[in-house]
Amino acid sequence: MEWFLAHATVNEIAVLAMFLMFIWMLFRGIPVAMALVGVSLVFILISQIALDPYRSVFRDVIAFDRVGLEYQRLLALSGRLFGSIVKNPVLVALPMFIFMGLMLDQSGVAQRMMHSMQKLFGGLRGGLSLTVLLIGIILAASTGVIGASVTLLGVMALPAMMAQNYSKPIATGTIASAGTLGILIPPSIMLVIMSDQLAISLGDLFMGALFPGLILGALYIVFIVIYGFVSPKSMPAPERVEAIHWAEVRDVLLAVIPPLFLILLVLGSIFAGIATPTEASGLGAAGATLLAALNGKLNYKVLKEVSRSTLNTSGYIVGIFLAANFFAFVLRRYGGDEIIELMVGNAFDEPYMTVLFILFIVFLLGFLLDWIEITIIIMPLMLPIIIGLNLDIPGFDQVRDPSVVWFAILVAVTLQTSFLTPPVGFALFYLKGVCPPGVTLGHIYRGIIPFVILQLIGLFIVFEFPALTTWLPSVAYAD
Structure with missing residues (x-):
């Protein structure tokens, strides 16, 4: 942990802190949806403080890269959630x-x-x-x-x-x-x-x-x-x-x-x-x-x-759908999807070893989280990694996205x-x-x-x- 804190960027530390805070809130007995929204609001507040032009000293200490959690983006998020979830x-x-x-x-x-x-x-x-x-x-x-x-x-x-x-x-x-x-x-x-x-x-x-x-x-x-x-x-x-x-x-x-x-x-x-x-x-x-x-x-x-x-x-x-999408939106603004893709996708040179590594992570998360949280939070983060591996699932060209179907059933x-x-x-x-x-x-x-x-x-x-x-x-x- 000390090595990670010494070598990680501020964004990487923030992404890790988001997940740790979420798990801590779950163990405190806070409902899943409320925990997801609560963590998201905390890190929105942190980003706003860090980017406040009147707090230039604090901004220089916590130098987030490309967070972009402006009011206009948050306002547009409600329409995206309604269109992608409620009307799906x-x-x-x-x-x-x-x-x-x-x-x-x-x-x-x-x-x-x-x-x-x-x-x-x-x-x-x-x-x-x-x-x-x-x-x-x-x-x-x-x-x-x-x-x-x-x-x-x-x-x-x-x-x-x-x-x-x-x-x-x-x-x-x-x-x-x-x-x-x-x-x-x-x-x-x-x-x-x-x-x-x-x-x-x-x-x-x-x-x-x-x-x-x-x-x-x-x-x-x-x-x-x-x-x-x-x-x-x-x-x-x-x-x-x-x-x-x-x-x-x-x-x-x-x-x-x-x-x-x-x-x-x-x-x-x-x-x-x-x-x-x-x-x-x-x-x-x-x-x-x-x-x-x-x-x-x-x-x-x-x-x-x-x-x-x-x-x-x-x-x-x-409710978990909406909260998890809110959480994922904030996580992506901190570059969380790119950080996770680099960490997991580059862990092994062999593509199938990467798949096994992801399954091992899911297995361990199953001790701590319900399948709903794992499915809604983790699966979208792992999808770009699986697509980027270019897995060869031979012989069945009629199936759309065969590697994704195979991966989904494995999970x-x-x-x-x-x-x-x-x-x-x-x-x-x-x-x-x-x-x-x-x-x-x-x-x-x-x-x-x-x-x-x-x-x-x-x-x-x-x-x-x-x-x-x-x-x-x-x-x-x-x-």
Whole structure:
């Protein structure tokens, strides 16, 4: 740190100070949007004092280069924020997908799947864990709301797993990891935000994330099967096992068909080119509402709660959008984007090592920040670096910006870990809130360790085989 302060320019020190002040305010419990705006206002004030002609001595001591935070620029910023964020048609999909996920959680579909799959797989060693993972994959492809998925799986599955003497770490780790798959498997609200921040096609991101998300789910399932044989006491089979009849298989099919229909309605319409992601989000919201009505769960109270939760979540995200853009504007006036581009882009001569370095930074930030802050603040700063690397993602010319799509999916897989890594892993706290007595945060922390390792293995697979993210979009655009 002393070497940096001795050799850095005043602008570089100011950029570092902005990030450190932001993190300090977060640890003080200040809301994210307020922290971003507060830091920005402080450094606007500093720039005005330093450039005040009546304080020439102070100006000479703090000699900022090209800050340019004049009143006229700040006045014009409000119009830019309104035009680029509030009126952005891509972000219309955000509240619709949130509404779809929350309404599906209220529809009773997940409870029906859990009940029927427990009868089918409950007699197997690790059968309840497999049930949780399969339901987690289906919910991920039809909801994308992490808090609701983790809470729902915890309420439904954890008591049954405890009653069957499952190891507390493996039970809680399975539920927490299965619930977070929705942030990667489309339709994902994180991909909607990435599409806006990176200015790339949301359809490309949805198609590009499908195989990596399924691979991650498959890694979880393989791990549970192997772990069940290696440590049978951790996931014991029930003492009394009833024979499986065709009635149980039929019940599972009837329970799975409605969410699969919703997935086909949303993702199928996008992949087939019938609807844009924004239009498909409306179809998904209507489809989830229809499922709730068919299951007898739709009433005024449910509709009011889902609508209010959608408004709260959407408002929270849009508020961070506006604050982060304000923060980014001030940061750029200090030359922050150029400083970060030089520091990160020139760290390695090998382009792919630079990509790994960025992913390592994102992984570390996941311990401290939520995925929303990382996506909105960090991704636009890294975009020029990725474009400047001129990465060669061969064989799929039909995909627009294939290197950016590949990079976005890599970051999305990396951000899976942010939900499971303390101290800010939100999935851990969602799950702890519904755990029965006797299940501690220590059990949850131990339980997520193998799944974080599996997420890193999945990240390595996607890094080594970029075609996993670009093949499906290339097929869709082949004609």
